[in-house]
Amino acid sequence: MVCDVCKTNPATVFLTQIVDGKMQKVNLCEACSKEKGVTDPLSFALVDLLPGLGAEQEVEKGATVQRCPACGFTQADFKKTGRLGCAVCYDTFEEGLDGLLKAMHRRTIHTGKVPARLSRSIELGVRMKQLKRDLDKAIVEENYETAAQLRDQLRELEQIP
């Protein structure tokens, strides 16, 4: 069996973790396991490996933008490090990240603390307006698959108190 990361060396470290009832398996070689910090249990969780493995295919599949306009970060960089370049990257690679975030966290809408000076409702309103515009556009273009996705996202936002 070869390593899932470098795809060249034989895998010697086999990891299994159950998250949310789903089993995730990762096979790594000595070098990659060290690089990913598997030997350091203080900083290790299988989920942390995911961006560098299976789940990052989601990013490739979905994203159409190649480079973050704010910081110059690319998908290839994300594949390599599993970390993003800056806050704007979340918008740049939004499409692809969505599936990844769902796999990691189950849900994709933050419901916790909001900085006091940001009025959440205003920001949410802006976001919903944008989604509605995109939805209208998708319907006009008869792009029903996208439209259905946008409709679902809108519904999710509408449920936030």
Place this chain on the structure above:
Amino acid sequence: MNIKSLFSSGGEQARDSGPHHQIVISSRVRLARNLRGHPFPGWAKKSDRLQVLELIKPQVEALPEMDDALSAYLQELTALEKQVLVERHLISREHAAKGAGSAVVVDKKQMLSIMINEEDHLRMQVLRPGLQLRNAFKVLDKVDSALENKLNYAFHPQLGYLTACPTNVGTGMRASAMVHLPGLVLSEQINQVIQAINKIGLAVRGLYGEGTEAMGNLFQISNQITLGEPEEEIISQLNKVIERIIENEENARQILLQQKPGTLLDNIGRGFGILSHAYAMTSKEALNLLSFLKLGVDLGFFPPERQTEIDELFVITQPAHLQGGALQQKLDPEERDALRAAIFREKLKVFPNPNTSKAVIPRPPTEEPHHE
């Protein structure tokens, strides 16, 4: 405060014990935050990092909680000093590897620690002894709210606080408890428990150890999910799970006492014997044996006041602490193991032999006078 005075004071961890301290060693909550308009530290150029550092550091130092704090640029600290901070869980191993462009600020009580330019611009944590997750979060939340007025955080209306790694996005919060579970390990129930914890989306990590191996029967349990649930809910779920684990561990200990007192005492007795008489002791062996000594105190085989020495030994026999005590001198591993063994021999002199009078174990035949 400087690093020397930090070193010489035991800190919050060593002083108090906190609720459920027999099983929960400590509780920790950390928040990850980034500034809007600046690349994350891992992707930023050095000039960006220095700029962010100078924006954040004065604000952190100005917090009322950080009065008389230890504040240092990473390049000012020696490898040994960084390792001391790692062993006290005040900075991450990742942060210890950083040089210019990163800093750490630790409060006088060594309860609140703020890393600047770790993986995120800000990594703040509160560490409390025992099971005090809610309290730790409350303290940290206040610090976060104070900083948020001074710094422009990167916040996304849908995704929440943005972090370098998508595994932290949302609340940016990781809450964890370090638990001591010798009962569940000895009764071979630990794997079952770990699987059950994993199933509900929480992570279990070993401590200090290589690979995924847990040393000293110590485990760290933390939330994995940071997006889609409010902070209080995450904390309260974790708290509930930890309370269940405490119950399980207590039950396992009682069952061992009743059904396998011999196994239990053998582990405790050997731990005590080896630690009291060894002349070379690796940190791994020390942790594993100390774990049983701690269990011995918890179960009443040693007087309860001996808990203090055990807690202290857990801290001072770690590699960097050992060398800090040895006049800031770098020792090779053999010298360290010899020094560690010497400390144990000395400290354990005050320990009486385990009092096993209440345990139901085979006794040597006593010479009773014959009545004729």
